[in-house]
Amino acid sequence: MGLSIKSFTALLLNLPDLSQEKQENLLPFAHVAAEVLRNLGGKYADFAEEIETNKLPKLLDNNQPIFQLFAGEYICAVKWGGETGTWHEGTEHLIIYPQGEVQLRSRFGLAVIQNLTIQDKILSWSFDDNQTAASISFQVNSENSYFWEDNQTGKLFEGWLNYPNEGIIDFRGRFEETLNFPPFQVFEFEVANINLQPIDIRSKGKLALLIGVSEYQPGLAPQPNAVKNVEAMRRVLVDPLLGGFAEGDVTVLKNPQKQEIEEAIYNLFSNRHKDDLLLFYFSGHGIKDDTGQLYLSTPATKIQNGKLVKPSAVAASFLHDYINDSRSQRQVLILDCCFSGAITQGITVKSDPTVNVQEQLGGKGRAILTSSSSTQYSFEQEGSELSIYTRYLVEGIETGAADKDSDGWISIDELHEYASTKVLEAAPAMTPKFYPVEEGHKILLAKSAKDDPKLKYRKEVENRINQGNFSRPVRIMLNLLRLELQLTPEVADAIEAEVQQSYREYQRKLEEYKQTLLEVIAGEATLSETTLNGLRNFQRSLGLRDEDVASIEERIIGQQKPTVAVEPKPVSPEQNPANQFELVVNRTQKTAQYYVEDLGNGITLEMVLIPEGSFMMGSPEDELERVKSESPQHLVNIKQFCIGKYPVTQAQWKAVVALPQVNKKLDVNPSKSKEDQRPVESVSWYDAVEFCSRLARHTKRQYRLPSEAEWEYACRAGTTTPFHFGETITTDFANYRGTDDEEYKSGSYGRGPKGIYREETTEVGGFGLANAFGLYDMHGNIQEWCLDDWHHNYEGAPTDGSAWFNNNLSEKQGDAVLRGGSWVSRPSSCRSAYRRNFVRDIQYISNGFRVVFTAQ
Numbered sequence: 001m002g003l004s005i006k007s008f009t010a011l012l013l014n015l016p017d018l019s020q021e022k023q024e025n026l027l028p029f030a031h032v033a034a035e036v037l038r039n040l041g042g043k044y045a046d047f048a049e050e051i052e053t054n055k056l057p058k059l060l061d062n063n064q065p066i067f068q069l070f071a072g073e074y075i076c077a078v079k080w081g082g083e084t085g086t087w088h089e090g091t092e093h094l095i096i097y098p099q100g101e102v103q104l105r106s107r108f109g110l111a112v113i114q115n116l117t118i119q120d121k122i123l124s125w126s127f128d129d130n131q132t133a134a135s136i137s138f139q140v141n142s143e144n145s146y147f148w149e150d151n152q153t154g155k156l157f158e159g160w161l162n163y164p165n166e167g168i169i170d171f172r173g174r175f176e177e178t179l180n181f182p183p184f185q186v187f188e189f190e191v192a193n194i195n196l197q198p199i200d201i202r203s204k205g206k207l208a209l210l211i212g213v214s215e216y217q218p219g220l221a222p223q224p225n226a227v228k229n230v231e232a233m234r235r236v237l238v239d240p241l242l243g244g245f246a247e248g249d250v251t252v253l254k255n256p257q258k259q260e261i262e263e264a265i266y267n268l269f270s271n272r273h274k275d276d277l278l279l280f281y282f283s284g285h286g287i288k289d290d291t292g293q294l295y296l297s298t299p300a301t302k303i304q305n306g307k308l309v310k311p312s313a314v315a316a317s318f319l320h321d322y323i324n325d326s327r328s329q330r331q332v333l334i335l336d337c338c339f340s341g342a343i344t345q346g347i348t349v350k351s352d353p354t355v356n357v358q359e360q361l362g363g364k365g366r367a368i369l370t371s372s373s374s375t376q377y378s379f380e381q382e383g384s385e386l387s388i389y390t391r392y393l394v395e396g397i398e399t400g401a402a403d404k405d406s407d408g409w410i411s412i413d414e415l416h417e418y419a420s421t422k423v424l425e426a427a428p429a430m431t432p433k434f435y436p437v438e439e440g441h442k443i444l445l446a447k448s449a450k451d452d453p454k455l456k457y458r459k460e461v462e463n464r465i466n467q468g469n470f471s472r473p474v475r476i477m478l479n480l481l482r483l484e485l486q487l488t489p490e491v492a493d494a495i496e497a498e499v500q501q502s503y504r505e506y507q508r509k510l511e512e513y514k515q516t517l518l519e520v521i522a523g524e525a526t527l528s529e530t531t532l533n534g535l536r537n538f539q540r541s542l543g544l545r546d547e548d549v550a551s552i553e554e555r556i557i558g559q560q561k562p563t564v565a566v567e568p569k570p571v572s573p574e575q576n577p578a579n580q581f582e583l584v585v586n587r588t589q590k591t592a593q594y595y596v597e598d599l600g601n602g603i604t605l606e607m608v609l610i611p612e613g614s615f616m617m618g619s620p621e622d623e624l625e626r627v628k629s630e631s632p633q634h635l636v637n638i639k640q641f642c643i644g645k646y647p648v649t650q651a652q653w654k655a656v657v658a659l660p661q662v663n664k665k666l667d668v669n670p671s672k673s674k675e676d677q678r679p680v681e682s683v684s685w686y687d688a689v690e691f692c693s694r695l696a697r698h699t700k701r702q703y704r705l706p707s708e709a710e711w712e713y714a715c716r717a718g719t720t721t722p723f724h725f726g727e728t729i730t731t732d733f734a735n736y737r738g739t740d741d742e743e744y745k746s747g748s749y750g751r752g753p754k755g756i757y758r759e760e761t762t763e764v765g766g767f768g769l770a771n772a773f774g775l776y777d778m779h780g781n782i783q784e785w786c787l788d789d790w791h792h793n794y795e796g797a798p799t800d801g802s803a804w805f806n807n808n809l810s811e812k813q814g815d816a817v818l819r820g821g822s823w824v825s826r827p828s829s830c831r832s833a834y835r836r837n838f839v840r841d842i843q844y845i846s847n848g849f850r851v852v853f854t855a856q
Contacts, residue, residue, distance in 0.1 A: 126465035171739060180386040207249045211296075213284030215255050219303040227284040229336060235395045236446065243397065243446045245279075258298045260695055261314050269326035273608040277326045277443065280319070283390060286337030287313060296337075305794075330443050332412055336389050340791040369441055370433045371423075392422040400448030400455045401462070410446045411590050424476055451640045453485035457492060461499045470496075475835045492554040509542045514552050546829075550836060554844055579596040594774065595642055597654040597699060603658055606645040608774050609855055610714050613638055617712055619833035623722055624750050629793055630833045638713045638801040643706060644850035645766035646776050647784060651676035651682075652689065660697050662693040663810060672845045677763040679782045679848045685816040685840035688785045688849040695851065705787040706852040707803035708835065711819045715779075715832045717772035722749070722831045723779055729830060731755025734780035735762045735823045736830050749827035761823050779830040783818040790815040790837035815839055822846035 079509075098199060109166030141774035153365055212230035214223050230252050237250055251264055262731030285297035287308050295313035302309040323331055353481055363644040371389035386394065393415060402418035404409045448455070464474045482492045504550065510723040516538060539549055597605040618633035650671050654855040657666045670682045683691075687703055706714070718726060723729050730751045731738035738755025740747035747754035787803035789812070797804055806812075815837035824846045829832065 004714055020186065038098055042838075048545055050709050103833070109217075120284060130143065140229040140793040170759075179419070201596045205249065205273065206245045206279075207251075207268060207272075207276065207281035208234075208245055208249045208281065209264050210237075210281045211233055211253045211256065211261060211264070211283070213282075213297055213299060215299045216285065216297065217300065217302050220285055220297065220301060222833075223284050225385060225387050225390075227387045227735055229387055230254065230281065232386055232390060232394045235448045236394055237279070240445065242435060255299050257300060258312070258314055260737070261298060261589055262318060263294070265314075265319055265322050265452065266514050269328065271321040272326050272328040274327045274329045275331045276322075277332070277444075277445075278326065278328045279332045279334070280323075280333045281336070283336040283387065284763075286335060293317065322415055331444065332443060333368045335369070341524075367416075367420075368415055368433075369412070385721055386424055389419060392419040397446045397448075399458065400452060403448035403455075406459075408448055409444045412443045412445050412449050415445060454491060454495060456486055456494050457481060457485055458499065461496055465499060465503070484855055510548065510552065513542060513544060513549055514556070517556055525734070546825055546826075551839065554838065554842060594645060597695075597701075599652060601655065603655045605648075605652055605851075607642040607851075607853070608641060608645050609642050610638075610710075610773055612640045613713070613718075615713050615716060615718075616720070617709055617797075617830070617833075620720075620724075623831075625828035625831075626833065629835055630794055632795070634794055634797065634799065635715070636799050638710065640855045641710060641852050642855045643710065643714050643775065645774065647679040647693070647848050647850045649764055650674065650680045654700075656691050658697050659694040661696050662690060662697060664690050668689055670843060671761075673760040673769060675763065678761045679764055680778070681761060681782050681848045682843045682845050683848060684843045685838075687812070691849075692851055696853075697780070701853045703851050703853050705849060707750070707786045707801060708786045708819065709798070709801040709816055710788050710852060712832060713801070713821070714775055715771065717775070722833070724832060726767065729779060730750030731758075733767055734777075734830060735767075736821055736827055737779040737823070738824050739776045739829065746826070753829070758823060778820055778832075780821050780825065781820040781823055782820075783825065783836070783846055785819050785847065785849040786817040786819055789816045792818050812840060818847060 003049065010689070013625040040200055049763040100771045128261055210230040210233050212226035212228070213521060214226040234250055234252050238247050251268070253260060253264060256264070265280070268280065272278065282296055285301070286682045287295050287297055287301070287303075289295060289308050289310055294316035295308060295310065296316065296319070297313050319333075323333070371387065396415050396418040397410060400410070402415045404417065457478075464478065464757060470478065478492070478496075482489070517535065520535065539546075593609040593610065595607040597607060599605055614637050616633050617636045619630040620633055621631075623630075650669070653671075654668055654676075657668045662685060666687055670687070671678065671680050672682055685705075692703045692705060721727050725733060728748075729736070735758055736755075737757045739757040740748045740754035747757075761781055764781070767776075770776050771778060787805060791797065791804060818836050818838050819834070821827075821834060829836070838844070
């Protein structure tokens with residue numbers, strides 16, 4: 001208004017006659033001025049009181065939207081009662097709109113009360129002359145409101161709302177109903193002393209921009225499902241029973257040009273209120289430039305000499321600027337993109353092949369969903385017109401299946417959980433990602449029909465299914481539930497078939513890969529690099545991860561005897577015959593304390609003392625090519641112990657095998673690449689346990705396999721990088737598959753170089769590079785058995801460094817754990833955090849071990 005606080009205060013104290021429009025414009029300034037004056041204290045506070053008690057009421061008359069004083073959402077405890085007194089307590093959501101509408105939601109967990117929603121114009125109100133509290137009484141005709149299970153509604157709601165100056169709400173109401181259900185002919189409730197600030201819900205709009213790009217220039221594959229994706233998204237968003245978006249507030253762009261997209265982004269995010277819900281959806285190619293920055297493609301996007309022509313695409317930074325500048329604090333961004341290699345499993349800017357989604361698109365009150373963190377594809381699914389990710393987003397809303405807590409609302413985190421679970425079942429190589437910022441995960445995107453019997457049955461089926469099948473007790477339970485919900489057998493069978501389909505499809509893909517692998521092996525005695533690359537391409541086309549096919553490959557390929565050429569070997573590791581602790585300095589200039597066990601005939605076993613300490617086990621979210629089994633990262637406390645300086649060698653194996661048997665026989669020479677100073681391999685988990693048992697009985701020390709936690713703690717040696725020597729790996733430091741080709745770049749990690757593929761083990765310690773604890777060959781050469789049983793993640797894992805297993809060392813169920821990677825592994829499988837499962841009784845050419853004992 002161009003007035004100082006002093007001048008504005010004088011204007012209010014000597015208020016002239018103003019038109020209704022001017023009074024309406026003056027009101028918000030009056031509230032602000034009063035608040036500022038109150039904070040100044042003294043005589044200014046007196047002015048504030050004068051303004052609020054005497055002047056503000058004069059700015060209001062019966063034609064004014066008085067409810068803007070109380071506009072907000074209040075959440076509090078409430079008691080309901082009738083003629084017999086209080087009969088239930090619950091949670092009340094009272095929403096008052098500045099336009100004169102009231103919405104009341106009651107959730108009590110009581111079967112008869114489903115959801116009371118009153119949203120009608122105020123029939124009457126009055127302003128109390130009491131100077132200590134603004135007070136409003138009102139009536140709401142609620143005959144169109146849904147209250148009872150059988151759709152009967154109340155006929156009149158009366159409420160009284162008091163708003164003392166200190167900001168406390170006192171709300172009381174009365175609801176008369178028509179249901180013949182004595183003695184509760186009249187229900188009363190009260191909400192008193194709500195010490196909560198209301199949430200500003202003025203002009204709370206819902207707007208969406210949906211972009212689908214299917215047509216592309218040569219060099220970029222067409223995406224025919226992209227435009228179909230946006231139509232499906234629009235359908236569920238504008239459905240009044242689901243998304244509730246107004247038709248005119250959902251903008252759909254099919255194959256738009258760059259300027260059209262940028263103008264639509266500007267229109268979506270500009271001139272919005274802070275509680276407007278804004279949804280941005282893009283389906284098409286996402287592409288990175290040579291600096292790793294993300295771009296959204298258009299039909300005119302060009303790729304020249306393998307690089308993006310930047311002016312032909314929309315930069316994510318353009319989108320970032322507008323979403324950050326927008327006043328809206330409820331923003332949802334959904335990117336159903338293949339990213340053409342721009343998004344990988346690590347969301348970080350440290351490595352070239354990644355894009356930091358959260359950094360480029362993050363901000364307050366925002367939720368970002370991406371269809372895949374894979375470098376490959378956002379897969380299409382046979383028989384479906386939609387991409388896999390969008391299909392399950394739509395399905396989760398349309399069926400209500402995403403409403404995990406059955407509260408009648410689908411929040412953005414519930415939608416992500418549902419879609420990502422379904423995607424991983426249908427296409428395991430895809431890993432949908434979710435980046436909530438502040439309270440973004442709580443954004444309510446759509447309503448659900450929570451009382452739909454088909455939805456209830458579907459959720460029970462999803463909760464009870466096991467590997468695509470139902471046990472006999474579950475089958476009986478589902479039959480009873482079907483009868484209770486009054487579903488026909490045909491409807492129930494259709495629901496079960498839909499849920500089972502993803503499991504069956506997954507098994508079909510595994511079987512297809514298995515048969516193809518068997519056919520390939522039948523035609524080649526030794527798999528060439530070209531053949532292996534072809535298998536990887538076939539695996540990706542099926543949407544299968546390395547983890548999915550690992551057990552198939554190990555059972556089939558592991559039975560082969562590879563033909564390899566033996567190269568000259570490096571020098572053998574140093575040995576110290578002294579049977580005592582002593583200090584040595586390794587090549588990293590660290591001090592290590594170790595113990596030497598004499599195995600006889602000049603064969604020794606060097607054990608390094610690992611000090612007690614704590615570390616974060618698992619990989620951080622931004623580590624490149626991490627897998628879910630490395631989560632969640634958690635703090636583990638480790639007691640001191642001794643561990644082998646090197647993996648057990650073939651010479652050491654032969655010495656211990658010569659000792660008396662404890663539980664099982666051992667092959668004296670199982671290794672395929674034979675040499676005394678190479679690590680022993682082709683030994684099962686049971687073989688390694690027997691080795692430890694014989695050694696323990698002979699030495700009177702409790703030798704055993706390391707726990708996973710001990711192994712990773714020893715490997716990291718205080719580091720937090722993917723490898724103990726840094727951010728990447730090279731075949732100059734370790735023995736792994738370092739080769740590379742045009743289609744499948746498995747030979748390098750991050751910004752590291754490609755290398756060579758030795759196709760065999762090497763002598764232990766041959767690279768001369770130890771970690772800070774003085775341990776060699778922790779990355780590559782042979783992958784090492786651990787004592788633990790396999791668990792799919794670290795939920796519930798011990799935090800004291802102990803092994804996570806059932807203490808049974810024979811006839812165990814399930815797989816065991818391998819760590820460290822091997823000579824046949826990709827570099828990412830050699831990381832400190834990488835873990836994999838393996839059938840414990842298989843003797844595979846890349847599996848060995850090292851031993852530990854507890855140091856006193």
